[in-house]
Amino acid sequence: MIKYQDFKLVYRELGIDRSQPVIVHSSLSAFSEVEDGAHTLIQALLSSFNTVIMPTFTYQTMLIPEVGPSGNALEYGSGTAQNWRAEFFHPDLSVHRSVGVVPETFRRHQNVRRTLHPILSFSGHNADTLLKNQTIELPLDPIQKLMQADGWVLLMGVDQRVNTSIHYAEQIAGRKQFTRWALTPDGVVECPHFPGCSQGFNALTSHLSSILKSELVGETWIQAIPLRELIQSVYELILKDPLALLCGELSCQRCQVIRSAEVAS
Template sequence: MSQERLIKESARPQTRQSLTMDLKHLGLREGMTVIVHSSMKSLGWVCGGAVAVIQALQDVITHKGTLIMPAHSADVSDPREWENPAIPKEWIQEVMSELPPFDLLMTPTFGMGVIPELFRTYPNVKRSNHPVHSFSVWGNNSEEVAKNHSLDYGLGENSPLGYLYQNNGYVLMLGTGYETNTSMHLGEHLGGTVKQVKKMSPMIENHQKVWKEYVELDYDADPFSAIGERFEGEHNILEGKVGHSQAKLMYQPDLVNFTGKHFS
């Protein structure tokens, strides 16, 4: 959406201060551990853009809390599995040879949006070392959270999602739906019925690029919207406006457990 259209559709400018107040009214509090999924355009016209959004989130939870965002890079993966679009088969060998390996500092997010992409570069933000399913972390225990991320089962219990689950974390959705609610993939792990698959990604090992093989679940977010609708029918969540977006705040362990029952 263009800036001109955002301005026309916005009743007033959103600012760091106004977003901070909206987040507090929604129920976000100092010291919370929270993963944020966001749509920048849903917020309306924001003075300062993604910078103001991140600052508002930090203002509310403070360094006493932990702020997490997905920093996924699905394109740092086996090109033989790429879809929408796939590349020609005759390109595969060259692409595998030339594809840059995952780098904590340099590798951009892929399809995550402007807020997570900026957040990963923010001062004092730590990034977990997973080629596809990394997370950016700021605040309390950020280094511990980022460091404890296994290569196998990247959205499982030994990941920042697991930290949220074990530490009474919350999920904040800013104008997004359950189809991008990453915590629900942890529910797939707890359900125990989703099949395992082998994956490959280029990584740096001993200062050289290597293709590392690891084990994942065959993740499938297609049922998440329906599961999320049922979850809201059985659990209390906090809903309200943050800027122009419809925002939702929920207790992450409840969502994970509910999703796990679907996959059990």
């Protein structure tokens, strides 16, 4: 059984100063039994770091319109079933099930505040300065602010494929972004600067060996990566190879659109 003190000990062994903010990506099911579940993991985080943020994304609000810009990795008009199921965004909407039980528990915590992006909201504890400038136009602004504050990424039982910060690096390296649409009480909202696919991100791991720290909780790895160095690594990798970190799935529309754009340029 993993307990509060086990998480506390590992957070301390990672050697991150408590004044440095962290963005946490986690999978509770990656750990063997945790006493009191997500609450324990979160309480240990909040007592170890002054500022904690998590993605609390809500993909269930997404719609596919009948028409839209070309080269957007979307088959317009194909979303009848998805559109029927789409949920209205509201500030208390549950995070998408793919994002997990830890962010869902975190966003409900009494001292945690959430941004209002209808697909890509973040939630934070003592994080208003990091989160306050997120807009529809700048969905990844919290990552930029976290980098400027010398923040860290914590991957708890998950790998680079959920590391949202890599998308910010892709953006500043000039990689193509996409447009998506969300259902809100004010109508359908166009959301630009939506990131690409992350299924190829584990190729980054070998480039991070000099900056990545890792510790075990039970049998599960917790990895910590300094954000500024992470962004720099990804940025340099994409400048050197514009196809770096794309996935190998031939059916992946977003990666194919980026490949086509690079071949054409």
